[in-house]
Amino acid sequence: MNAGHSAEQRTSAPPFLAGENPAQERYHEASELFALLDYLKALGFGVFSIRESLQAVGERIDGTLQGFHLSADEARQCIAYMDSLGVGVVELPAYPANRYGQALNHTLLAEARAAGLAIEFAAHARCVEGDIRAAWEAGFRRVHLYIGTSKIKQATARKTIEQIAATAARSIVFARGLGFSSVRISTEDAFRTTLDDYEAFYTHLAGALDAAGVQVEGIGIPDTVGLSTLRELGDRIAVLRRVGLPFQFLECHIHNDIGNADRTYVDTLMLCMRLGITMLPDFSILGIGERNGTIGLSSLLESIYRRLIVLYPRKMPQIRQAMREKLGTLPSGELFVNRYRDMDAFFYRIMARTGFVFDRSPFSANTEFDGSGVHADTTMRAFLLAQSEGMDGQDAVDQGNSAYAGALPPYDMPLRTPVLACFGCGKSNVRYWRERSGLALRPEPELRAHVNDLDDLEDFDASQPLTESAIDELIAQLIRCYSIKQNGISHQDAMELVGMFYAPIDETVPVAASAAWPD
Structure with missing residues (x-):
């Protein structure tokens, strides 16, 4: 050879x-x-x-x-x-x-x-x-x-x-x-x-x-x-x-x-x-x-x-x-x-x-915001898995960081924070931002109406229960789609897509607990 x-x-x-x-x-x-x-x-x-x-x-x-x-x-x-x-x-x-x-x-x-x-x-x-x-x-x-x-x-x-x-x-x-x-x-x-x-x-x-x-x-x-x-x-x-x-x-x-x-x-x-x-x-x-x-x-x-x-x-x-x-x-x-x-x-x-x-230093002021959908999701999964195995506090955080961020000290990145990275966006990004903003799913009739109005859906089963997990994946797919179609979209544009399906809690109807799917 x-x-x-x-x-x-x-x-x-x-x-x-x-x-x-x-x-x-x-x-x-x-x-x-x-x-x-x-x-x-x-x-x-x-x-x-x-x-x-x-x-x-x-x-x-x-x-x-x-x-x-x-x-x-x-x-x-x-x-x-x-x-x-x-x-x-x-x-x-x-x-x-x-x-x-x-x-x-x-x-x-x-x-x-x-x-x-x-x-x-x-x-x-x-x-x-x-x-x-x-x-x-x-x-x-x-x-x-x-x-x-x-x-x-x-x-x-x-x-x-x-x-x-x-x-x-x-x-x-x-x-x-x-x-x-x-x-x-x-x-x-x-x-x-x-x-x-x-x-x-x-x-x-x-x-x-x-x-x-x-x-x-x-x-x-x-x-x-x-x-x-x-x-x-x-x-x-x-x-x-x-x-x-x-x-x-x-x-x-x-x-x-x-x-x-x-x-x-x-x-x-x-x-x-x-x-x-x-x-x-x-x-x-x-x-x-x-x-x-x-x-x-x-x-x-x-x-x-x-x-x-x-x-x-x-x-x-x-x-x-x-x-x-x-x-x-x-x-x-x-x-x-x-x-x-x-x-x-x-x-x-x-x-x-x-x-x-772009600051290539891992110890920049932006470190706490760094990460992409896949990496953020893996970090959080490792953290939750550690908790399910009886770990708590900093030990669980360290275990979460070790999944992807082992190169960075825990005090710099307690857990990877997902950002809306457009092309690299995943549902973990969407989940983080709507939870941070205190948003909840809109009533199901509104969700169905928005889904039916979308022209850019591929490989999405519109008949499935419209749970948080399903909607987060749908929004992430739309963000990735529009980032290519429009040669990049802004963070505000991405949040407007989130707002189509989520609203402040006092504007929504509570969603039945039985509707939620585990990630």
Whole structure:
């Protein structure tokens, strides 16, 4: 596997090391760091995740909190930049219940193919048939599947690791049956899953796939709080080898909660280069994403540069020139480094247009408001589960935080507060805001009337009991839908959608307790 990455390529000395002592450890480290540039170029640099970028949560200039949005034209320009730089894969979200998002995916893929772009597109999808089918119908032929395997996911899904692995296997078989040419499977957070559960999951999965006669191309090893160590990564690679699950590439997805993602990405890439494993880093627009996101391409390349400077501080001009020459000239004749500089400038202009203020520090004043629907929901589920098991007070809070926010001190974030992040909005966000505002469901005739008047509903059973849980999910779906249709909506717009179905308690009729569904 990866025969093109030979030992000779990995150890050839870069030009700035001429005259330096080859017996020094820093000489060998610098050689390997410089070789990463060839390694990354050969692998198409990795996966640029528009999906990750869209789930950014931050403060607007007007003080409201919401997600980051791209217009169709901006998405096309992002894709054009990535293609021109030689990036191999752009990842977009699957939109099983959003006609506007689904139409945008279909258009972006069709236009890219008509333009002859070489870039591949991957749909980010749950191990759910609706997600996978929507990805196929939009034109994707590569799908990145994910499923939760941590203790909290097992508890809240009420499934064992073996049952979760069976769900993943069925999804992979279904994707293969549709005709996807590349399938990646990922545990939702490899480092929040115990090593025993990680091995059990992949053991069961390998057996199920072998029995079905199918394989996956890729394995995702995500770290959604940026706490993993190189040793822990090695443990998980060893598990994959031990269970005998074949794969062609690994993909790493590392958030930057504690500001460590740059170094972790580089360490991860160097380890995989030594092992002859194809590792695709997952990066986003300027390193934004839900909470503190995955790094940007420029951050990854600059991280290599900074580490080389630390090793040879007196060689800064030579290192800079060597990197520029190694990254080379694009087919257009433009220097690679100039093209990605212009790309970052384009990204900053988008942020300026949207009035989006993103502070990548996990200890900023905005920390208490940080979070997205999925992450907030998992944190709260872990907290409630801890309480059901007899934990109380700070112990229960700490357990809740550990589900996703283990990187942050408890005093900074007692429990993750969900914000209306538009594209990333979930029903936990809606529940938080209507409870905070003291709202209750409107009378059922009003609810039915509003539901019947909506034109943008997909996959919603209007005949079901209109409980708080059902309405919260409906509102979250509408927020996600309109955030695509209108290229982002404000927090106030989202709250107006909440107000269609909820009102101050003194304006509503009490809802019978028997109507409520458990989450």
